[in-house]
Amino acid sequence: MPDTHSLDDTSDVGPFVARNQVSRRLVELREKRDLTPDQVVAHTGWSSSKLTRIERSEVTIQPLELRALLSFYGVHDESEVATLAHLSQTSRSRSWYSRHKLDKTFQQFVAYETEAAxxxxxxxxxxxxLLQTEEYAREITALSMRRRPDDPEVLARVTLRMDRQQAFRARLGKRNQPHINAMIDEAVLRRPVGGRDCLRRQLDHLLGLAxxxxxYSISVTPLDLVHHSGLGGTFELLQFEGSLDDVLFIEGAAGLDSLTAxxxxxxxxxxxxxxxxxxxLGGNEALDFLRSVRDGLSQP
Structure with missing residues (x-):
């Protein structure tokens, strides 16, 4: 009988999601046919590490190699073969973030963020x-790095942040438009990063996005909130269309970031x-709170 498995819609996916969909499906197919990794390695002539890295989504697989492997797995549905081959080709394409010098973990995070729903x-x-003005981004980055706002490394990080924002905006208005849920602590809104004028412009920007x-959905976590589950630290939880698992990114001090599914x-x-x-505070309550903090900054 033909395999009735249907892949997630692949028309809008990028390299990282494509790689994950291919690797997940290849594992499913191998296990469905009760084949061990050693049997696959013996048939393909690959090293064990190559198959492992493909199945763990650590490396891509060439479309021609993919078609040969699918034939070995008994997949003859040309629609599925073509879809997986397309995903394989997509997974090997270069993305905008490849022009930035990023360590492995942060590059993976940016890649997933760029494709998250x-x-x-x-x-x-x-x-x-993703919600910072460029001015605020320069000031907060300079403070965290203990450098001047015009330092080349500071500017490089700000450029990346602006590019991440642009990548998000480029997906708006398309099918499966992404959404940001931003949960911001009240202290953030009152901390005068870059001075009162800089913060006021940042608050105006948040109101415009909201x-x-x-x-965009913006909520505010008040300082007097008793039930504050988020005191463990800053994080991004990325969710995707279809069956791809959530991805959690926690930005640590001194570049000690973590990424897990x-x-x-x-x-x-x-x-x-x-x-x-x-x-x-969410919805109109959050917006009213933002306005009250912004208006307070206008006072001498």
């Missing part, structure tokens, strides 16, 4: 990167997101 961002210290409810961790942080959005 929902970006849940919780911030205790500063405005989430006007587009189809793309472990379901125990991501489910826990889904709960934190739910708590912050339930107990914090």
């Amino acid at each position: 929902v970006i849940n961002s919780s911030q205790l210290l500063f405005v989430p990167g 006007a587009d409810g189809s793309a 472990d379901k125990t961790q991501t489910e826990r942080f889904r709960g934190i997101v739910s708590d912050l959005r339930t107990y914090g």
Whole structure:
């Protein structure tokens, strides 16, 4: 009987999601046919490490190699073969972030963020990167790096942040439009990064973004909130269309970032997101709060 498995819609996916879809399907097919990795290696002539890295989505597979492997797995449905071959080709394409010098973990995070359907961002210290003005981004980056705002390394990081924003905006208005849920601690909104004028312009920017409810949802976590589940730190929880697992990114000090798709961790942080959005100020309450803080900055 033909294999009735249907892949997630692949028309809008980028390299990282494509690679994950291919690797996940290849594992499913091998296991369905009760083939061991050693049997596949013996047939293909690959090294064990190559098959392992393909199945773990650590490397891509060439379309021609993919078609040969699918034939060995008994997949003859040309529609599925063509879809997987297309995904394989997509996974090997270069993306905009390849021009930036990023370490492996952060590059993977940016890649996933660029393709996420929902970006849940919780911030205790500063405005989430995807919502920062360029001015605010320079000031907060300079402070965190203990350098001048015009330092080349500071500017390089700000450019990356602006490119991440542009990548998000480029997807708006398309099918499966992405959405940002930003959960911002009240202290962030009162911390005068770059001075009162800089912060006021940043708050105006947040209010402008929040006007587009189809793309941005902003909630505020008050300082006097008793049920504050997010005190463990700053994070982004990325969610995707279809069956791809959630991805959790935690930005650590001194570049010690972590990225995981472990379901125990991501489910826990889904709960934190739910708590912050339930107990914090959302909708018009959040907007009114933003306006009150902004108006207070206008006073001498």
